Amino acid sequence: MRDESDVSLPTAETLLDWYDRHARTMPWRVPPAQRKNGVMPDPYRVWMSEVMLQQTTVAAVRDYFNKFTARWPRVTDLAAAEDADVMAAWAGLGYYARARNLLKCARAVANDHGGIFPQTYAELIKLPGIGPYTAAAVASIAFDEAATVVDGNVERVMSRIFNVQNPLPDSKSELTELAATLTPTDRPGDYAQAVMDLGATICTPRNPACGLCPWRDNCRARLFGTPAELPHKKPKKAKPKRRGIAYITRRVDGAYLLETRPESGLLGGMLGWPGSEWAETDPLPAPPIRAEWKTLNEEAKHTFTHFHLSLTVLTALVPMERQPERGEFVAEEDFDPSNLPTVMRKAFDLTSGKSRKS
Template sequence: MEAAAETSRPGMPGELLDWYDRFARTLPWRAPPGTPPPPAYAVWLSEVMLQQTTVAAAGSYFVKFLSRWPTVHDLAAAEDAEVMAAWAGLGYYARARNLLACARVVSRDLDGRFPDSEAGLMALPGVGPYTAAAIAAIAFDRRAVVVDGNVERVMARIGLIEVPLPEAKPLIRALADRLTPNERPGDYAQAVMDLGATICTPRAPACGICPWRDPCAARAGGEPESLPRKAEKAPKPVRHGIAWLALRDDGAVLAETRPARGLLGGMLALPSAGWDGTEKAGAHGAPPFPADWRDLGIEARHTFTHFHLILRIHGARVPEGSAGDFRPAPALDAALPTVMRKALRLGLPALQSASA
């Protein structure tokens, strides 16, 4: 940790803030440098979306959510199905459930006001240490140590922290803590994230224009791209399942709402089985109702956090009067999570052509 201590010098936060004042990214949830902070609701909403999601992907969702539900009271009053449908495509759907739970606590119990401390924020559903620190710093300008993936990379390089992740996390946080200033902590937190996103990138970092190029120990050593080091990950297991695609003669497709808890909880989906832990190993369950089901010879493949999924698609054409939650294919496509949207888009043309 000695190298990290040597690179932590008093002028570094000011140098970074000067750079941020000139080159800060313009983002829909962000206030310009040196201006009053954005509302806590907007910061919280953006931070929840940015968990496991890129800035580019989250931007349009943030704008859509804020337009549709401009206050935490509006979001708290929304129907679960509406919010889950609006979230479709962002992935990691437990975040959407936590979003609603948190909004309802803040609206009902806190009169719509988010706590301004890390401890108070962490008491809310779905708010962990990173999110609490980010909201405290950015929305309330509290001094908080904000460490995301971009910050980890910057700190590992600045301090030449060669211990692989995740063991390096305490060392990285200690250096981040020493560098975090008391003045403008919200702007500083966003500045470090911008530095990692735009200059101190995973590959080909632009060291020549970095405001921290002089104190950076990794740059001095000539191998900044080698940091942070990461422990080898075990290969992800592969799960198999079946998705049933029932196409009614009027063009509507059968949907189901998944159980509130578990994978894709509360989301609309095609009926499926055999992949989410609800059946015994190797069992694929029964189709939703008797029909002339056929294996379409198509697989929808998707990667979740902890496993790869291969869904074999079985399809059937059914009469127009068939009962069930049938929805027009375009409307269903817009509401489905990514893996189910893949299954629909792959299976529907195959089922239509096979039945022609």
């Protein structure tokens, strides 16, 4: 071959043949053998899994998916759930706007669509929390629409197959167009899952297993470039360091003082310890109740998407009659640290340590 123009285009048939032999088993997935016998996946479960999988690994999602579908088997069950129960169940999975939009979407399907999921990309993308990726995933996997899914895997595979040098996110639209040229009308759902499986298991970010790739003879980066270096990405901003104070208050009957955070913004709608603002400057004390505070020796360290946080944890024991200025007491038997977002659980975990200073 002289140059990239001599390299033949990859075919969906080749990838689907690989997928038929190597598809991974997942709780929300109908295996290709069953799918070819006409077994269709439940759109509710496809949607649920795809929302959970946004920016999240399969390993992290599995238990949450099983928990949610066991507790809320149908979209109408989820639509009828209490907000606080859904947020508590989502705790630890991150990107909590997904949980808020999950509920909004379930209620929209229940109220505006008779409890039946819309079946086209054009209708799905109108729903809360469903963007271009999720609409294409649900439309193709659950309804056999020839929609093109473009996630991080697909971007990586396409950038290598076509040896795209333009960095992300500038190249996003170009990669989307390239991906669309390969999308088949036959078995589009299996094809979508196949490309993502390929990216997850063969065409990995580091050390891609090009020798095992069903598209190895169609990959311009493998034949003429350096696949492991693709896709190029524009540099990201450095994360600043912020600090804050969290107040963990115990009442003598064992209740904990917690507050539900505002609907929007960081950890929106989640339960947490009352505290100061989180800023790059020294935090101003903001005790939620009058008490004698003890400062824990160790700080809770946590990294969010766009900043590092160091949280000073103050604890106190208060009498029954003391009224808080913020938050509400949660009875000991109703308190479960696994219902807290991770940074709040980290702060709580420090209180079980023995050493503290006055």
